[in-house]
Amino acid sequence: MVTTVELEHGAGTREMRLAPDVEIAIYRTVQESLTNATKHAGARSVDVVVVERGGEVEIAVRDDGTGFDVDAPTGGFGLTGMRERISLAGGRLEIISSGHGTAVLASVPSVRATAA
Numbered sequence: 456m457v458t459t460v461e462l463e464h465g466a467g468t469r470e471m472r473l474a475p476d477v478e479i480a481i482y483r484t485v486q487e488s489l490t491n492a493t494k495h496a497g498a499r500s501v502d503v504v505v506v507e508r509g510g511e512v513e514i515a516v517r518d519d520g521t522g523f524d525v526d527a528p529t530g531g532f533g534l535t536g537m538r539e540r541i542s543l544a545g546g547r548l549e550i551i552s553s554g555h556g557t558a559v560l561a562s563v564p565s566v567r568a569t570a571a
Contacts, residue, residue, distance in 0.1 A: 457502040471567040480544040488516035496520020514561040522552040
């Protein structure tokens with residue numbers, strides 16, 4: 456498993472953290488992707504990359520599991536929740552899947568929290 460997280464606040468190049476709704480969208484997208492990879496896809500390996508640059512936070516979660524039909528209805532709310540959270544944060548989400556694994560790719564604007 457490869458995990459890369461590079462956020463400007465964590466690197467010390469930004470004073471303010473990301474807005475809470477943006478942070479939650481990122482966290483829940485990665486969380487749901489990891490849950491799906493282990494619970495449904497039987498993945499043996501998962502790579503997670505979360506990188507902030509150019510006013511965007513790019514999220515990529517790739518697994519080597521069994522894959523699934525991204526257009527088929529599911530019995531749960533995980534994928535719907537990911538789509539809604541990313542959309543509400545002003546971002547975009549793409550899910551690519553085949554018999555060789557799944558990639559969850561998302562991008563959200565780097566909106567900063569406001570000072571209290």
